[in-house]
Amino acid sequence: MPHDAVIIGGSYAGLSAALQLVRARRRVLVIDDGRPRNRYAARAHGVLANDGRPGAEIAATARAQVAAYPTAAFRMAEAVDVARVDGGFSVVFADGTRTTGRRLLLSHGVEDVLVDIPGVKERWGRTALHCPWCHGYEVGGGPIGVLGRGEMAAHYAATVAEWGDVTLFLDLDNALSPENARLLYRRGVTIEPTPIARLEGEAPTLTGARLVDGRFVPLKALFVGAAVRIACPFAETLGCDMTDTPLGRIVKVDATQQTTQPGVFAAGDLARAASNITLSTSDGLTAGHALFRSLVEEETA
Numbered sequence: 001m002p003h004d005a006v007i008i009g010g011s012y013a014g015l016s017a018a019l020q021l022v023r024a025r026r027r028v029l030v031i032d033d034g035r036p037r038n039r040y041a042a043r044a045h046g047v048l049a050n051d052g053r054p055g056a057e058i059a060a061t062a063r064a065q066v067a068a069y070p071t072a073a074f075r076m077a078e079a080v081d082v083a084r085v086d087g088g089f090s091v092v093f094a095d096g097t098r099t100t101g102r103r104l105l106l107s108h109g110v111e112d113v114l115v116d117i118p119g120v121k122e123r124w125g126r127t128a129l130h131c132p133w134c135h136g137y138e139v140g141g142g143p144i145g146v147l148g149r150g151e152m153a154a155h156y157a158a159t160v161a162e163w164g165d166v167t168l169f170l171d172l173d174n175a176l177s178p179e180n181a182r183l184l185y186r187r188g189v190t191i192e193p194t195p196i197a198r199l200e201g202e203a204p205t206l207t208g209a210r211l212v213d214g215r216f217v218p219l220k221a222l223f224v225g226a227a228v229r230i231a232c233p234f235a236e237t238l239g240c241d242m243t244d245t246p247l248g249r250i251v252k253v254d255a256t257q258q259t260t261q262p263g264v265f266a267a268g269d270l271a272r273a274a275s276n277i278t279l280s281t282s283d284g285l286t287a288g289h290a291l292f293r294s295l296v297e298e299e300t301a
């Protein structure tokens with residue numbers, strides 16, 4: 001096996017795991033095709049010591065630091081298939097070539113499944129946002145919309161209310177519990193039951209939402225509780241158990257980021273219900289240490 005670990009997804013989670021492993025002088029291959037989830041946002045926020053720095057720049061610094069270790073290898077390519085083989089795993093690339101490694105770390109992230117409202121897609125990461133902790137401060141107050149689903153929307157809107165005057169666009173057919181109605185009232189949230197027809201303004205700028213009844217609600221930003229989808233089928237191909245969360249299906253892991261399949265680890269957005277750069281980095285570190293321990297256990301058995 002040319003590699004102790006093959007890592008599919010070389011962003012925050014994958015690079016964090018790689019850093020731990022190459023520092024342990026293990027041979028690591030990081031595979032990445034350059035599509036991190038936050039690529040739509042100009043800057044990343046809430047990341048200690050990197051607040052306001054472009055997300056791509058943070059990842060590039062991390063990549064350069066990992067690459068400085070002699071046992072690190074990179075392949076900028078798309079992985080299209082994985083399989084368990086004798087002694088480890090094989091990974092197939094889009095051009096048909098393949099590689100093998102003793103352990104596999106899945107850190108290829110998730111995709112956001114955006115609501116089908118005209119104007120959301122072209123503003124994603126700029127004025128149509130997913131996380132108030134990441135981008136709420138930069139909105140700078142004023143009228144903010146929240147688009148949510150079910151009871152979760154109430155807590156989402158109550159949080160976003162810290163950063164502006166919130167209108168929650170909510171389908172009231174999903175009746176709000178008295179507790180959540182009280183929470184929204186106390187947070188000063190206005191509930192708008194009429195659906196949005198489209199977002200208006202010159203994208204990525206947002207001036208407001210046009211409702212299906214023709215009314216216009218001025219907005220500086222719209223927070224969207226998007227569902228997520230794991231785009232690559234690798235975990236399922238390998239027989240890893242999955243787990244359902246309110247935002248979508250993710251890979252089931254234990255406290256050390258080990259999946260239910262021996263030798264397969266998962267870290268970052270694809271293995272946690274809600275995530276950010278810091279949490280993905282932390283998961284990657286945990287996975288790197290656990291993966292290392294599993295190699296040592298095999299070598300000393």
Ligand SMILES: Cc1cc2nc3c(=O)[nH]c(=O)nc-3n(C[C@H](O)[C@H](O)[C@H](O)COP(=O)(O)OP(=O)(O)OC[C@H]3O[C@@H](n4cnc5c(N)ncnc54)[C@H](O)[C@@H]3O)c2cc1C
Nearest residue numbers: 009011013033034035037038044045079109268269276277
């Ligand atoms: C618009 C937006 C803005 C955000 N802003 C912030 C912010 O300000 N602060 C913050 O902390 N968090 C922010 N986040 C959240 C943050 O982006 C994620 O939590 C973080 O990127 C997750 O890291 P990850 O390593 O798990 O996955 P990702 O960063 O998504 O990386 C996955 C990597 O795997 C690669 N990959 C996928 N499939 C394959 C394949 N088949 N073969 C090879 N490579 C593959 C991709 O190219 C990608 O580089 C934002 C999210 C969004 C959607």
